[in-house]
Amino acid sequence: MSLITDPTKETKVAEKGQSSSRAGERILMCGNEALAEAAIIAGLDAYFGYPITPQNEITAYMSKRMPEEGRVFVQSESELAAINMVFGASATGKRAMTSSSSPGISLMQEGLSYLAGAELPAVVVNVMRGGPGLGNIAPSQGDYFQATRGGGHGDYRTITLAPSSVQELVDCMPLAFDLADQYRMTVLVLADGILGQMMEPVTLNKKPRRKLPDKDWALTGADGRDQNIIRSLWLGEGVLEQLNYKLQDKYKKVQEKEVLCEQHEVDDAEIVVVAYGIAARIVRHAVDRARKEGIKAGWIRPITLWPFPTEQIGRAADDFKVFLTVEMSCGQMVDDVKLAIAGKVPVLFFGRAGGGVPTVDEVLEKIRQLTIPAKK
Amino acid sequence: MKTVFERTPTLKDCVTHYCPGCGHGIAHRLIAETIDELSIRGRTIGIAPVGCAVLAYDYLDVDMVEVAHGRAPAVATGMKRTNPDKIIFSYQGDGDLASIGAAEILHAAHRGEQITVVFINNAVYGMTGGQMAPTTVLGQTTATTQQGRKAIGQGYPLQVCELLAVLPGTIYIERCALSNPAQVRKAKKAIKHAFELQLNGVEGLSLVEVLSPCPTYWRMTPAKAMEWLENEMTKVFPLGRLKDVTPDAGHEI
Numbered sequence: 229m230s231l232i233t234d235p236t237k238e239t240k241v242a243e244k245g246q247s248s249s250r251a252g253e254r255i256l257m258c259g260n261e262a263l264a265e266a267a268i269i270a271g272l273d274a275y276f277g278y279p280i281t282p283q284n285e286i287t288a289y290m291s292k293r294m295p296e297e298g299r300v301f302v303q304s305e306s307e308l309a310a311i312n313m314v315f316g317a318s319a320t321g322k323r324a325m326t327s328s329s330s331p332g333i334s335l336m337q338e339g340l341s342y343l344a345g346a347e348l349p350a351v352v353v354n355v356m357r358g359g360p361g362l363g364n365i366a367p368s369q370g371d372y373f374q375a376t377r378g379g380g381h382g383d384y385r386t387i388t389l390a391p392s393s394v395q396e397l398v399d400c401m402p403l404a405f406d407l408a409d410q411y412r413m414t415v416l417v418l419a420d421g422i423l424g425q426m427m428e429p430v431t432l433n434k435k436p437r438r439k440l441p442d443k444d445w446a447l448t449g450a451d452g453r454d455q456n457i458i459r460s461l462w463l464g465e466g467v468l469e470q471l472n473y474k475l476q477d478k479y480k481k482v483q484e485k486e487v488l489c490e491q492h493e494v495d496d497a498e499i500v501v502v503a504y505g506i507a508a509r510i511v512r513h514a515v516d517r518a519r520k521e522g523i524k525a526g527w528i529r530p531i532t533l534w535p536f537p538t539e540q541i542g543r544a545a546d547d548f549k550v551f552l553t554v555e556m557s558c559g560q561m562v563d564d565v566k567l568a569i570a571g572k573v574p575v576l577f578f579g580r581a582g583g584g585v586p587t588v589d590e591v592l593e594k595i596r597q598l599t600i601p602a603k604k
Numbered sequence: 605m606k607t608v609f610e611r612t613p614t615l616k617d618c619v620t621h622y623c624p625g626c627g628h629g630i631a632h633r634l635i636a637e638t639i640d641e642l643s644i645r646g647r648t649i650g651i652a653p654v655g656c657a658v659l660a661y662d663y664l665d666v667d668m669v670e671v672a673h674g675r676a677p678a679v680a681t682g683m684k685r686t687n688p689d690k691i692i693f694s695y696q697g698d699g700d701l702a703s704i705g706a707a708e709i710l711h712a713a714h715r716g717e718q719i720t721v722v723f724i725n726n727a728v729y730g731m732t733g734g735q736m737a738p739t740t741v742l743g744q745t746t747a748t749t750q751q752g753r754k755a756i757g758q759g760y761p762l763q764v765c766e767l768l769a770v771l772p773g774t775i776y777i778e779r780c781a782l783s784n785p786a787q788v789r790k791a792k793k794a795i796k797h798a799f800e801l802q803l804n805g806v807e808g809l810s811l812v813e814v815l816s817p818c819p820t821y822w823r824m825t826p827a828k829a830m831e832w833l834e835n836e837m838t839k840v841f842p843l844g845r846l847k848d849v850t851p852d853a854g855h856e857i
Contacts, residue, residue: 274686300685305711309678312671312708316682319669320649320690324682342672447667447683449690451646457661459652459670 251434259394260285260424262432263327263353263417266401268293269434273322274300276313278332281365282421283355286327307332311339311352318348319458321446323405327353329421330371331362333379340414341380344475345460347445349408351401352386353417355424358583366583367421369505372560375416376534383472385479386414387486388533390504394428396531406438411482412445418533420556422506422585482535489537490529493519494544497526499599502541502565503554504530507586511554514591523599533561541568550598554591555579612637614645614665621659625826627782627816628656631724632663634788635695638796639666642803648691649683651676655697656730674705677712680719691802693720699729702738702762709768713809716773720798721811723764726818727837734821738762741840746821761840765813769846775808776801777847781815783834787843794845806850815841 251269264286267275275290287303294301300317304310310326317324328336333354343350356371358364375388387407391397397419404415447456462468492515494500499518503511508529518525528544530537545551550573553562562577569575578594580586611617615636622628639645645666652660654673661668671679676694684692701709701723712719728746729735735748741761743752753761769777776798780791791814798810815837817829824832 274682276682302681302685302715304678304681305707305714308675309681309708309711312675312678313682313685315671315675316651316669316679317686318682319679320683320687322686324686338672339675346669447649447669448687449645449647449649450665450667455661455665456667457669459661461658461670 250432252432254429254431256427256429257394258285258425258427259397259419260355261289262394262430263397263401263419264289264293265432266398267325267351267405268297268299269432270402270405271323272299272325272405274302274313274317274324276302276304276310276317276324276326278304278307278310278328280329280332282357282367282424283327283329283353285424286353286355307335308338311336311343314350314352315339315343315346315348318343318350319346319447321443321448323349323409325351325353327355329355329357330359330368333371333374337374337380340386341378341382341384342460343414344378344380344384344386345382346458347412347475348458349412350414351404351408351417352414353419356418356420358581364583365421367506367556367585368581368583369420369507369556370560370581371418372533372555372557375418376536376564384475385482385534386416387411387482387535388416388418390418390531390533391423392505392508392529394423394426395430397423398430398432402433402435402437406440407486409440409443410438411478413478413482418505420506486532487535487537487540488531489540490531491527491540491544493526494528495526496524497549498524499526499550499552499595500544501525501527501552501554501591501595502530502561503527504533504561507554507556510586510588511591513588514595517588517592518595521596523595525595525599530561536564536568538564538568541565542570545569545572549573551575552594552598553577554586556585557581612640614639616663616665618662620663622656623820625817625819625829626656627726627814627818628724630782630788631722631791631814631816632660634792634795635693635722636664637792638799641796642799644691644799644803647689648693649687651679651692651694653694653696653700655700657695657697657724658731660695674700674703675708676700676705677708677717677719677721681712681715681717684717684719688718691720691799693722693799695722696724697730698723698725698727698737698739702764709764713768713771713774713811716808718802718805718807719809720802721809722795723811723813724816725764725813725841726816727761728818728821730818730821739764739841741837763841765811765846768811773808774811774847775806775849776810778845779813779815779841779843781833781838781843782817783815783830783838801850808849813841815843
């Protein structure tokens with residue numbers, strides 16, 4: 229299931245100039261390959277990437293499929309180069325993306341800051357693995373802070389999408405490109421080692437796109453017009469300050485219009501479990517079992533981590549609830565949940581880090597501990 | 605009255621921020637003249653570095669982007685691969701290209717990216733206040749080599765042209781100097797040839813290194829800086845064409 233798209237409204241015909249033969253097919257794919265094909269269907273012009281586990285299937289798939297489509301694939305010499313290749317292609321108005329996993333995304337932070345300053349669209353997929361440092365190659369959600377706080381230097385944000393199934397991974401790719409183009413921002417797709425590696429049946433949708441503004445700012449050669457300049461350096465007195473306020477206005481619009489969030493049986497719940505991505509699927513099973521035991525439990529799943537569903541979570545908090553945040557980290561999103569709830573009710577945390585994945589039993593036990601057992 | 609010389613249209617008519625005696629203004633003019641002579645303003649995209657020339661777009665009237673320190677060859681790769689019909693050039697200083705961006709230039713050259721690089725070597729970091737550059741010559745005093753650069757511990761001056769010329773991905777590598785009018789004319793020919801190679805679709809990277817004076821951080825008068833450039837700097841960085849896959853292109857050194 230997916231909140232982002234309606235699979236029944238898919239259009240099977242590929243757009244002119246896009247020979248993506250797989251649009252509309254129902255096939256079994258691993259997350260990494262599925263998101264790659266979805267990006268191609270979404271009109272990706274150029275992919276740049278550097279190998280890192282657990283997202284190597286994306287690079288390999290793109291190396292084969294992009295040339296087949298007459299589009300650009302470059303294996304870069306580093307993640308620094310990859311994000312700057314994205315910067316270059318994007319500056320000319322093309323749809324460009326890169327993908328990596330946690331250590332590689334750290335290397336891209338410089339580029340992400342420059343993309344934000346220059347207001348260039350970009351899509352970056354992070355198939356998160358355990359950290360800090362080289363960490364391991366097991367699934368993790370340890371990059372939440374980095375993703376939702378900007379990550380690089382300066383006052384900026386990146387839209388962060390957190391799919392929880394392979395289908396949703398597929399569905400969030402066209403959305404990511406549209407959001408990037410609409411707001412001239414980087415959109416991060418925050419997956420993890422499980423989502424990237426696991427195989428699920430998916431429908432590769434070819435959906436109508438948003439109506440997007442012309443890229444009249446793009447560098448196309450100043451043929452019969454004044455030069456276009458793309459820059460992030462503003463030395464004039466107060467100019468950079470004004471640019472920052474302009475960025476903040478844009479971010480505010482994104483916060484008002486682009487929040488995505490799913491919730492289930494929250495109204496009567498005594499305990500609400502908040503989780504995103506693959507952790508949310510574990511939580512869903514734990515909550516279902518809790519309900520069967522008579523515990524009034526519900527869940528909320530942020531799909532956009534930035535903008536965060538602050539209002540939705542805040543509204544759900546009343547005097548009779550406790551909140552439990554479950555993450556594959558030592559507790560990062562829990563800070564945003566606490567900000568949303570603003571001290572109204574207790575917010576507790578359960579998580580496992582460094583590649584550890586919470587089990588359904590562990591989450592269920594935590595739910596039991598925090599609630600009064602149902603009377604027999 | 606007969607006009608014998610005038611500002612080329614792609615060079616903007618504006619006040620310069622460069623120091624007296626700086627070479628960037630000359631190098632900008634050579635690029636602007638090349639673009640106008642080849643009639644490619646409408647299909648050219650330039651990349652400005654981090655350094656004194658970060659504001660190159662204030663002088664060159666073409667589509668331009670300013671990028672992170674050293675990353676211009678990666679940005680150029682993204683641009684050229686998605687826009688093979690456009691003429692892509694980067695303009696980079698010695699700190700930008702030979703230090704922080706050493707990996708990017710090496711690998712763009714290694715991949716044979718069809719781009720043109722104008723590499724300004726003035727043996728010092730200008731914008732940050734005259735620190736040692738990878739191309740600072742031995743014995744040269746800078747803000748961070750106050751007793752003069754020593755090979756042991758501070759390294760030898762990095763010879764970029766010699767490094768890149770051995771890579772099969774490069775098609776044209778030449779080192780020029782802005783030390784006198786004759787050398788400036790040679791630099792112009794080299795820059796124009798590099799652009800022409802890209803325009804003619806010759807696969808591979810072309811780079812013109814331009815030895816350029818920095819009187820401010822060499823602590824010299826502009827005239828003295830020109831002398832030092834000609835007499836001292838060229839000893840470490842010999843002038844000439846190191847590589848040209850099209851030797852019969854009509855270009856004379």
